[in-house]
Every structure is written in C-alpha cells, then in structure tokens.
Amino acid sequence: MTGDGQAPHRIPVAQIARRGGHRFEIVPDAGARAALAARLDLIDLRKLRLEGAITPDDARGWRLDAMLGATVVQPCGVTLAPVTTRIDEAVTRRYVPDVPPPEALPGDELEMPEDDSTEPLGAVIDLDAVLAEALALALPPWPRSEGATLGAVAAGPDGTLPEDGAEANTGEAAAPSRPFGGLAGLRDRLAETGDGTDSEKGTDDDRA
Numbered sequence: 416m417t418g419d420g421q422a423p424h425r426i427p428v429a430q431i432a433r434r435g436g437h438r439f440e441i442v443p444d445a446g447a448r449a450a451l452a453a454r455l456d457l458i459d460l461r462k463l464r465l466e467g468a469i470t471p472d473d474a475r476g477w478r479l480d481a482m483l484g485a486t487v488v489q490p491c492g493v494t495l496a497p498v499t500t501r502i503d504e505a506v507t508r509r510y511v512p513d514v515p516p517p518e519a520l521p522g523d524e525l526e527m528p529e530d531d532s533t534e535p536l537g538a539v540i541d542l543d544a545v546l547a548e549a550l551a552l553a554l555p556p557w558p559r560s561e562g563a564t565l566g567a568v569a570a571g572p573d574g575t576l577p578e579d580g581a582e583a584n585t586g587e588a589a590a591p592s593r594p595f596g597g598l599a600g601l602r603d604r605l606a607e608t609g610d611g612t613d614s615e616k617g618t619d620d621d622r623a
Contacts, residue, residue: 424543428510428536431469431477439481440466441546452487455551458497459488465506465546472509476536479508483549491560498558506549510536 424441431437442464443451452460467481485502514535 424541426469426540426542428477428538428540431540436471437469439468439542440464441542443546451547451550454547455554457487457489457554461486461488461499463546463550465542465549467506469540473511476509476511477540479506479510479540479545481506481545481549483546483553485550485553487550487554489555489558491563492557493563494560496560496563498555498560500555500558502550502553504549504553506545507532508545509533510540512536 426437426439448460448463451463452458462485464484465481466484467479469477469479472478483502483504483506486499487502488497488499490496491498509532511533512535514533
C-alpha cells in the first residue's frame, strides 16, 4: 500500500498531476504471487515487491523509478530440477504523450524502439502491469541447476543440425531455442485478463 492509504495498482494521471508525484509499494499476497507464477511458468514465486515513485518528467510526461525484488523458482533447462534465483532489479519507465507506434516490418513483425523504457502516456498508469512485465524481463533465460551441463549436438553427415526437438547423444535434453518466447504479448494478455496482483502488505517485516 502507499503511504497515503490509496491503492497503488491503477493510478489516474490526473491524480498524480494534482499531487505532483506518487510514491508506491506493492507487495502481492500469496494468491496473487501464485497466479503470476503460473502465468510465467514458474515453479514458485516466494517473494515479490515493487517500490518506487512516479515523478514529473519534462513538461507533460512522467517518470517511474522503482526497485523490483523477487525470489523465483524455475525448472532447470537441462534437468528440470528447481532452481532458486534472487532478483533485485532497477525498473524505469518514461510515460510520454504522443509516442509514435512501432513501425511494421515485413512478415507482420514490429520494429522495437531503441529506448524500450518509453511508453505512451494514457489516462492511467497500471503499476500491476509494470510489476508483471518487469519480473518477466528480469527472469533468468537459462536457469541451470548445480552441475547441469548441456551435451554437444551432433551434426548429420552433411553438416546439418538435427531436427527441432532432437536431443544430443549424451541423453541430456537440449535447451529451449527461444528463452524469451513466452514474453511475447505479455502486456496485451495482462491488459485483457488482468494479472490479479492485488497488493497486500505483509504483517511482518520480511521484505521481498
């Protein structure tokens, strides 16, 4: 919860403007963490916190600066054994009016801007969406348990690689080819379904 007692999840920009800024602290409860863990294919999401402030940026824009803290458990990319990782990540977003949309490329692809922290300024800043997106981007793409190694992929007689899904002769599973594939469209899915991360500050002093 914020220091002024207001829910920090979806903040009307007009409200921020009246106050000259907005401080927030989001600590999702166990149910919200479980829902987000399922969305991101995590074994467990033990701790999660986003704390920071939204402040004026230039004449019409706003800047979000926050710290993301999380303890995540992912399956090892080789053995599927649980791998626990501590995440402490700085999060920055700049909300600017009249941001042009990404340019379309051949094949229905979009050209992403060099500054991926800049977003169009709307009527509301959704902090739950910022939290979910920041966590997804901060996850280790290749979680590896202690001692786990990938075997060499044997090439065919003509030098070609095996078909997708083929495993090396060592018997160890090949690593996934698109570690960030699951992040595609995350923001759109969150906007359509909601991520359910209702903030609820814990009763103890255990911080994420």
